[in-house]
Amino acid sequence: MSSDIHVGDPLLVIEDLKLEFKTEEGTVKALDGINITVKKGEIHGVIGETGCGKSVTSLTTLGLLDNNARIRGGEVLYKGVNLLKMNDEDLRQKIRGNEISMIFQNPSTSLNPVYTAGEQIKESVVIYQSDDKKEAQKLVLDELDRVKLPDPEDVYDKYPHELSGGMQQRVMIAMMLACNSNLLIADEPTTALDVSIQAQFLKILRGLKESRDLSILYITHDMAVISEICDVVTVMYGGQIAEKADVHELFKNPKHPYTIGLIHSVPGVMESIEEFETIPGTVPRLINPPSGCRFHPRCEYAREICKEKKPELEEIEKDHFVACHFWEEVE
Amino acid sequence: MNLVETENLKKFFDSKKGTVKAVNDVSINVIKGETLGVVGESGCGKTTLGRTILKLIKPTSGKIYFDGKDITNLDGEDMRSLRKKMNIVFQDPVSALNPQMTVYDHLNRPLVIHNMVDSEEEKLRRMVDILNTMGLKAEHLIRYPHELSGGQKQRVCIARALCLEPDFLVLDEPTSALDVSVQSKILKLLDRAKRKFKVSYMFISHNINLVRAISDRLGVMYLGKLVEIGDSTDIFNEPKHPYTQALFKSVPQPDPDEKVEAPLTGQVPSPVNPPEGCAFAPRCPRSQSVCERDNPDLIEAYGRKIACHRYK
Incomplete structure (x- = not known):
């Protein structure tokens, strides 16, 4: 695997990924042609509501899908190697941990309750950095310090249940640092945290991006968090990509009706209830997804063609992509 | 005119580690017709406050007034008849609904228990009316919870809370479990x-942007205490208590040009053995020696109430 990847080069390229789940009720068409490129040193946000496929995309990347998942096409290239073709053993040895790490919404279920935080991080240190006992312990303390945990010696000997949610999530990050991963996939990492703790956590991630050129695929449903931390944003809806742009461009100049709806339903943009706009209807079930553009039943701009033809992702300005037949009319 | 008022309300829990002072001397009021937002980090006692006011849990000491009447020690039949005037909606609609009961059953129970209707016809009319208000239809009456989406379930919970036509509703994080587009609809x-x-x-939430949009007045809690309360717009425009200031600065805004600071370092201290003096003093950037010694009273200043020694 080539290692001469520089800041700004593509690190992870997901290309035209199609995926289905077999269920008793029928086939769930979870992903329908997803394209995402995460560059080295970039924080790439993926936003969407429940069931839009944002988590499934990340699980596919690490080969963590359930048995009922069927990949129907596409590639997931990491440093040019297709991860979908890699066997389990190689994924475990070469990818998970030392190249790509993942953290989830609920850190308490990711940590082992019967080992102390320090011991769990040490496992990674021993595998990836040094198997000298003394040195490993020192490296663990360094990692704990790097994620701004107060009193690392104290945290080292604590069991997960003795740590708060924010501290647990930082232990997870320390573990990732110990693996020297190049890409972090973060799936709603701050949803369970208080705003003050969330602010500390986002600051740490931003710092790691600066100091280590860490790339992050950041999955969330929170527009405010996206604006806070991401460089580039992909908006997903019903297993398709609706829009993709630089974060400033997306907030200043959103073109997909769904993106606009999302931005306008965030409290903070609107200061009173009357100003809130809501997106009519609900997220579609993907067993029988709407034909054409999957957003058409909820879209005020929808016309006949939206029911018939899936809109292609079109580059309307440099690095600004929209999948909508009528983006030029959207305001 | 106050609809609900508490006076030095305290709710302590015993635990192995000591007494948890969940609500510690809170005097708060809800004015008739308003939405009072209550914000604070986890463990600040906002949920316990809501439940104690409704007497779902018994206060340790202090007084609760409802419509001018002392209800602190009310029980039995008197409390039951008061129940229909005050209600609560919880965060998680899945656990708040019985999976074996239809929407009709959920609305039927309170109406029958409180003798609110004389005939089946009137009952149905009332149910449909309340469902319509919540954006649901008559056909939803025969649905079971698992046949509804998360947002619809929460709307049923709110309909159930409203069907007795209460005067006061505690909404405890009613939209936290929902998607943003559904949240704005609710x-x-x-x-x-x-x-x-x-x-x-009384709208309890840790989502500060949300509370900003919905509240007329705002109360900020920290470690069992009310630290600032007043007109919502005033407080958002110019927060005065150092904790309120720091909390607001931590809230991400949906604007890529505005980055949050992380002014609050460390964790919220444990409500078992809270610090002597002002509870916020150990994390406060402007703490003075008096702050560690004496607990500040909630006093009038800047057209609101603030509990901070700096405003004496």
């Missing part, structure tokens, strides 16, 4: 219901 429906049924809300 907020709009709550606003509509508030005007239609003339109900007052």
Whole structure:
């Protein structure tokens, strides 16, 4: 695997990924042609509501899908190697941990309750950095310090249940640092945290991006968090990509009706209830997804063609992509 | 005119480690017709406060007034008849609904228990009316919870809380479990219901942007204490208590040009053995020696109430 990847080069390229789940009720068409490129040193946000496929995309990347998942096409290239073709053993040895790490919404279920935080991080240190006992312990303390945990010696000997949610999530990050991963996939990492703790956590991630050129695929449903931390944003809806742009461009100049709806339903943009706009209807079930553009039943701009033809992702300005037949009319 | 008022309300829990002072000397009021937002980090006691006010849990000491009447020690039949005037909506609609009961059953129970209707016809009319207000239809009456989406379930919970036409509703993180597009819809429906049924809300949430949008007045809690309370717009425009200031600065805004600071370092201290003096002093950037010694009273200043030694 080539290692001469520089800041700004593509690190992870997901290309035209199609995926289905077999269920008793029928086939769930979870992903329908997803394209995402995460560059080295970039924080790439993926936003969407429940069931839009944002988590499934990340699980596919690490080969963590359930048995009922069927990949129907596409590639997931990491440093040019297709991860979908890699066997389990190689994924475990070469990818998970030392190249790509993942953290989830609920850190308490990711940590082992019967080992102390320090011991769990040490496992990674021993595998990836040094198997000298003394040195490993020192490296663990360094990692704990790097994620701004107060009193690392104290945290080292604590069991997960003795740590708060924010501290647990930082232990997870320390573990990732110990693996020297190049890409972090973060799936709603701050949803369970208080705003003050969330602010500390986002600051740490931003710092790691600066100091280590860490790339992050950041999955969330929170527009405010996206604006806070991401460089580039992909908006997903019903297993398709609706829009993709630089974060400033997306907030200043959103073109997909769904993106606009999302931005306008965030409290903070609107200061009173009357100003809130809501997106009519609900997220579609993907067993029988709407034909054409999957957003058409909820879209005020929808016309006949939206029911018939899936809109292609079109580059309307440099690095600004929209999948909508009528983006030029959207305001 | 106060609909709900507490006086030095305390709720302590015993635990192995010591006494947890969840609500510690809180005097708060809800004015008739308003929405009072209550914000604070986890463990600040906002949920316990809501439940104690409704007497779902027994206060340790202090007084609770409802419509001018002392209800602190009310029980039995008197409390039961008061129950229909005050209600609560919880965060998780899945656990708040019985999976074996239809929407009809859920609405039927309270109406029958409180003798609110004389005939089946009137009952149905009332149910459909309340469902319509919450953006649901008559056909939803025969549905079971698992046949509804998360947002619809929460709307059923709100409909159930509203069907007795209460005067006061505690909304405890009613939209935290929902998607943003659904969240804004629920907020709009709550606003509509508030005007239609003339109900007052106590809206508890850790989502500060959300509370900003819905509240007339705002109360900020920290470690069991009320630290600032007043007109919502005033406090958002110019927070005075150092904790309120720091908390607001931590809230991400949906604007890529504005980055949050992380002014609050460390964790919220444990409510078992809270610090002597001002609870916020150990994390406060402007703490003085008096702050560690004496607990500041909630005093009038800047057209609101603040508990901070700096404003004496």
